[in-house]
Amino acid sequence: MDWQIMLKLTFLGGAREVGRAxxxxxxxxxxxxxxxxxLLNEQPHFPAYVSPREYDAIVLTHPHLDHxxxxxxxxxxxxxxxxxxxxxxxIFRVLIRDELKISRGNLNFGRKEVKxxxxxxxxxxxxxxxxxxxxxxxxxxxxxxxxSSYVLVxxxxxxxxxxxxxxxxxxxxxxxxxxxxxxxxxxxIESTYADTDHPPRKELEKEFVVKVLETLADGGVALIxxxxxxxxxxxxxxxxxxxxxxxxxxxVDGMARIITRIFQDYIDYIAEQGLFLDALKHSxxxxxxxxxxxxxxxxxxxxxxxxxxxxxxxYEYLPYLLDKEESSVFFVGYQIEGTPGRRLLEQKIIExxxxxxxxxxxxxxxxxxxxxxxxxxLEIIEKVKKEDMYVFVVHGEEKKAIGFAEExxxxxxxxxxxxxxxxxxxx
Ligand SMILES: [Zn+2]
Ligand SMILES: [Zn+2]
Numbered sequence: 262m263d264w265q266i267m268l269k270l271t272f273l274g275g276a277r278e279v280g281r282a283x284x285x286x287x288x289x290x291x292x293x294x295x296x297x298x299x300l301l302n303e304q305p306h307f308p309a310y311v312s313p314r315e316y317d318a319i320v321l322t323h324p325h326l327d328h329x330x331x332x333x334x335x336x337x338x339x340x341x342x343x344x345x346x347x348x349x350x351x352i353f354r355v356l357i358r359d360e361l362k363i364s365r366g367n368l369n370f371g372r373k374e375v376k377x378x379x380x381x382x383x384x385x386x387x388x389x390x391x392x393x394x395x396x397x398x399x400x401x402x403x404x405x406x407x408x409s410s411y412v413l414v415x416x417x418x419x420x421x422x423x424x425x426x427x428x429x430x431x432x433x434x435x436x437x438x439x440x441x442x443x444x445x446x447x448x449x450i451e452s453t454y455a456d457t458d459h460p461p462r463k464e465l466e467k468e469f470v471v472k473v474l475e476t477l478a479d480g481g482v483a484l485i486x487x488x489x490x491x492x493x494x495x496x497x498x499x500x501x502x503x504x505x506x507x508x509x510x511x512x513v514d515g516m517a518r519i520i521t522r523i524f525q526d527y528i529d530y531i532a533e534q535g536l537f538l539d540a541l542k543h544s545x546x547x548x549x550x551x552x553x554x555x556x557x558x559x560x561x562x563x564x565x566x567x568x569x570x571x572x573x574x575x576y577e578y579l580p581y582l583l584d585k586e587e588s589s590v591f592f593v594g595y596q597i598e599g600t601p602g603r604r605l606l607e608q609k610i611i612e613x614x615x616x617x618x619x620x621x622x623x624x625x626x627x628x629x630x631x632x633x634x635x636x637x638x639l640e641i642i643e644k645v646k647k648e649d650m651y652v653f654v655v656h657g658e659e660k661k662a663i664g665f666a667e668e669x670x671x672x673x674x675x676x677x678x679x680x681x682x683x684x685x686x687x688x
Contacts, residue, residue: 266417270447270653271685274298274308277659278682279597280327283308284423284449284655285316288416291394292316295412295423295449299330299360301571302599305367307331309683313339318383318393320400321345322425323409324353325490330360334369336377344391346400347384348408348527352490354379355519363572404428404438405631406491407530413443419688420445422645426656427451428630429637430462433502433533434495440640444647447688452657452679453595453632455665460628469627470503472591476623477509477560481587486575486602488568491631492594493517494524494540496564498533501540505562512556514547514565515574521546553577568594569602570611580613583620592626598658638665642673651688652677 266288273294274281280300286293294316300306308331318341321329332343345353357375361368385391387410391398395417400410405426414421422445429437459465476483487493493513500506513521521541524531531537547553547565556563557578567573582588596603605611606626611618633641642652652675654666662679669677680686 268419268688269685272680274682276655276680276682277662281306281308282328285311293396294319296322296328297332298328299326319343320412324349324356329353333374333378336374340381342381342383344383344385346408348530350382351523404435407435421447423449424451428633433498436532440644443645447651449653452654452662452665454634455638455657455661458634458636459630466499476589479587480560482582483562484578484590485564486568486570487564488594489516489520489566493564494521496593497540497544498536506543511544511562512547513544516566518546557581569596569600571600582622583618586621589623593629646673650675654679
């Protein structure tokens with residue numbers, strides 16, 4: 262057998278939780294950091310510290326803050342290269358500045374570190390080999406959002422595959438990930454939806470549009486809290502596809518506008534490009550508070566962050582719609598435990614200032630996930646698996662991560678487990 266190194270994997274964050282994703286890979290000398298995110302709850306939570314002596318580069322799989330939101334803190338003392346796709350960094354610039362603005366000094370870094378990080382960006386292309394020291398790695402589209410990546414790392418005869426956030430089904434916005442026959446020694450796989458299968462996308466789209474049209478026909482406002490990155494644009498494309506944008510005003514507010522413009526500049530990353538451009542033509546970007554008043558006065562669709570109601574311009578609409586039975590709030594994304602969105606969805610209550618309100622508007626959720634469901638996750642493992650492979654299940658609520666690890670062990674006869682934060686394994 263070929264000589265092989267001992268490769269150490271440490272889960273710095275994102276184990277048995279959704280947030281602060283960060284993995285440290287290390288051989289005898291150096292290492293790589295894969296993602297370095299933040300968990301934004303009432304208080305931000307960060308990954309464990311990793312000394313700059315212990316890595317040569319950082320790989321950013323995508324700009325969602327749960328993967329990137331603490332990366333600037335790595336630049337207090339170091340200036341290591343940070344690698345990712347061009348589009349990832351374009352969006353990262355916007356999201357990280359927003360994080361700085363809203364966090365009011367609660368972070369481990371400031372403007373200075375963000376600037377330093379931005380000076381150390383190395384953009385990479387899908388499928389191309391990247392080398393740092395004796396580490397070699399590849400990024401491939403993960404189908405999660407435009408520009409997102411899964412990572413394949415080779416070092417000293419060992420292979421690691423990190424799915425990050427991954428989706429293998431096609432959506433109108435982004436094509437599903439193509440999984441390579443990797444045979445890694447260690448697979449680090451997400452488990453956001455490891456216990457569920459999503460409804461078929463096309464059926465879900467129709468169901469969603471029917472509900473939106475019902476609200477509009479009743480004279481109501483369909484308020485869609487949506488993540489600025491990706492979900493807002495996909496919803497816009499669905500409304501365009503079914504002709505809603507040509508019959509009713511469809512408004513886009515907040516940072517979703519900025520991200521939509523960036524996608525327009527990087528149209529190559531978009532799956533149905535013509536549909537995307539048509540959707541832009543037929544929708545209205547809010548650029549004046551008076552437009553918001555207008556939107557509230559007519560049957561309309563409003564797409565606005567924040568997707569889990571943690572703030573943002575969605576509050577320019579929601580308070581005025583709470584007692585309107587003809588209006589609706591349609592959730593179209595994952596609602597993390599502890600967020601106002603999750604409370605409104607499950608307990609039917611919302612806190613505004615010091616008041617707790619039981620609204621009379623309709624509340625529904627549509628499972629437009631950008632994460633693989635259980636079947637797809639198992640298919641990924643089936644595709645890449647090799648004997649004696651380790652499978653580390655991360656990026657999922659505790660029960661899901663543990664349950665999925667058990668299922669993977671029994672289905673494939675591999676060593677699957679759900680690590681906890683701080684765990685180190687040698688493969
Ligand atoms: Zn993500
Ligand atoms: Zn994530």
